[in-house]
Amino acid sequence: MYKVKVYVTLRESVLDPQGKAVMNSLHKMGQSEVEDVRIGKYLELTLQKGDYDLDAKIVAMCSKLLSNPVIEDYRYEVEEVVAQ
């Protein structure tokens, strides 16, 4: 089995109003060193092994559904795990 960890964030060029609100709140908390906050999503997929191109499959899922390429970027990590 594969465990695929997908991280989705707003693109650098896209303003993140939620992140900005959290940053302001951190500043109020006294954390004045914080320069930027970006909020994203974390998804964990478990895939059966098989005769397929894993990267191509992940890219297809990420670009068509898991992220919206117009405003979001994604990156992923793959871990091999033993089926339970």
Place this chain on the structure above:
Amino acid sequence: MKFAVIVFPGSNCDTDMYHAVKDELGADVEYVWHDETDLSGFDGILLPGGFSYGDYLRTGAIAQFSNVMGEIVKAANAGKPVLGVCNGFQILLETGLLPGAMRRNESLKFICQPEELVVENGATMFTSQYEKGERIIVPVAHGEGNYYCDEETLMLLKENNQIVFTYANNPNGSVENIAGITNKSGNVLGMMPHPERAVDELLGSKDGLKLFQSIVKSWRENYVAAT
């Protein structure tokens, strides 16, 4: 002319849309469940507002893989009018029938209030009953209506007159005050404001009714006059 109001799990403006078309416009209309695989009997497709699939993942993201979406793409490619309001607009963006994407409102607040819109293009099949530059009052109700597209897309939208409605007082941070856009061929309109909620003076405004009347007029000119 017969309209379909597409109903997804979580749609909540479907009844308003149905009422606007049936009672105020006086046209034929039917609810169509998202699992349907045939829309050939309909002349116009209406995607209502709401929270399809609970807005899971992103607004409109899950709905793009509903059975009915393939039929909606087919209808759009055939030149039939397709109108997406609010969540319907978000679905059209996610499906790729319209360019761009929606972000959270700049204020992070859900905004629910009447808005003054400017009709930027009065020559589309959705706006022929308006004058270019006309100001109309149509309510908005959304948390994610902050329209975004890159510079290149924006240039194309302007070049092709695809920006149909703008906000007089931008409530959500949308690029270029955009409230509604069409696709390049002009038969798919997505807009965040709710014209179906502005069809009677009792509702505070009937400025939205002309949008539906424009669709019928264009359909009559194309199909009734020709036969």
